[in-house]
Amino acid sequence: MSDHENISGEMLNAxxxxxLDAGEWESLAQRIEADPLLGGEVAALRIAKDRVRNAYAGLPAPAAAPRGRARPGRWAAAAAVFAAAGWFAHAWLFAVPELDPASAYVLANAPASIDSGHVLVHVSTGGQEALGRALDEVEDLLRAARREGRALEVEIVANRSGIDLLEARGAPVAKRIAALRARYANLSLVACGQTLRRLAAGGRKVDLLPGTRVAPSALDEVVDRLRSGWVYVRV
Amino acid sequence: MDYFHELHKRTAVRREVQRLRPAMYRVACGWCHDPSLADDLVQEAVEKALRNAGQARDPERLQGWLYSILANCLRDHYRAVHVHEDVDALGESLEDGGAGPEELCSRGQTGRQVRRAVSRLPLGQRQVLILVDLEECSYAEVGEALRIPLGTVMSRLCRARATLRAALAAGLLAERTTRLRSVK
Structure with missing residues (x-):
């Protein structure tokens, strides 16, 4: 990785x-787009990042009762607990749904929040394959929830080239998503206002699927949802 | 006049510390992987922060300052229990003794695999990784909180993610092998 076309691992992480600043970002983005190897590296880093974030998503709450002042011996006691690693050993993530870990890596990490019933799927890349995969995931989730009588709310937020997903006269995926929405009232669609403005400035008017909400930006939407405890899946 | 200014500042610090407490706890858990130790660390850090509220430069932007206090508390703790002092080398001695390899290979345990892999990273790398990935701190904020140069933030993060990817890939491979065996 580090000697690949002189792009360091540190740069890819950044x-x-x-x-990166806008100039660096743009030039690196172009190289990544042109080079599948680099693209793969970036995707793997994103997955690693998401995995870490999701692995700690359901942390137990801190002790509610106020504790006394520091006692001299407590560090030793803490060290004993540390060795036992109770938190790690217990099944804080039990009740993991049976999902394919390869395709649903994020979902598999956050069953507690899935049980709480709110999943945000963020689609920021176009390409039929990626979009189709995203819809497969969403459909599986919706179907399983209905079968098991669980309450579930799924929201798809699309930006950049992922916006194709929500275009009314778009590709077959748009037809599929319209059909999904007709079947599942608990699926909602959100388009990134920033992407729409950028496309409009370039002369492209996007005709969105009926019922699609426009958020100020995808980032705002993601941050909002995360704050309210939604599970975040990036496709 | 100065007195009132100081009082106002202390009140602002107190409010901000309370607001950031859950974030501090999350970070402490990610650093030490033990909830009761994390609880102690946060308690200690909060006490220190309130005692030294006068040192806070900007009461509205305390996060970095609080993380640096938390990092000091953790370092003091490891010193007190005679765990290795070198943050870069610290790691192997801190892995949890809980789950065995079989447990690690069971299905749907990605979250646990990730936490286990993170807990095995050297402390310095783990601290950077947790601040960047969990708290979405910028590299500059991390550098300030941990008192390390930007280049060190970047190299630690890079090494941490590389190790993590390798560990997770190995874990998934083992998982698949186990599953194949159980099918046969």
Whole structure:
């Protein structure tokens, strides 16, 4: 990775973490788009990042009762607990739904929140394959919830080239998503206002599927939902 | 006049510390992987922060300051229990003794696999990774909180993610092998 076309691992990490300035970002983005190997690296880093975030999503709450002042011996006691690693050993993630871990890596990590019934699916890339996969996931979730009588709310938020998913006269996926929506009232669609404005400035008017809500930006929507405890899945 | 200014500042710090407490706890858990130790660390850090409220530069932007206090508390703790002091080397000695390899291979345990892999990273790398991935801190904020240069933030993060990817890939492979065996 580090010697690949002189792009260091640090640079790719900075790309994934949004740490590059606009110029650096643009030039690296172009190279990544042109080079499947680099694209693969970036995707793997994103997955690693999402995995870490999701692995800690259901942390147990801190002790509610106020504790006494520090006692001299408590660190030793804490060390004993530390060795036992009770938190890690217990099944804080039990009741994991049977999902394919390869395709649903994020979902598999956050069963507690799925049980609470709110999933945000973020689609930011076009391409029939990616979009089709995203819809497969969403449909599985919706179907399973209905079968088991669980309350579930799924929202798809699309930006960048992912906006194709929500275009009314778009590709076959748009037809599929319209059909899904007709079948499941608990599926909602949100388009990124920023992407729409950018496309409009370039002369492209996007005719959205009926019932699609427009958020100020995809990022705002994601942050809002995360704050309210939604499970976040990036496709 | 100064007195009132100081009082106002202390009130603002107190409010902000309370607001950030859950974030501090999350970070502490990610750093030490033990909830009761994390609880102690946060308690200790909060006490220190309130005692030294006068040192806070900007009461509205305390996060980095609080994380640096938390990092000091963790370091003091490891010193007190005579765990290795070198943050870069610290890691292997801190892995949890809980789940065995079989348990790790069971299905649908990705979250646990990830936490286990994170817990095995050297402390310095783990601290950076948790602040960036969980708290979405910028590299500059992480550098300030942990008192390390930007280049060190980047190299630690890069190594942490590389190790994590390798560990998770190995875990998934083992999982698949186990599943194949059980099918046969």
């Amino acid at each position: 790309f994934v973490d949004g740490e």
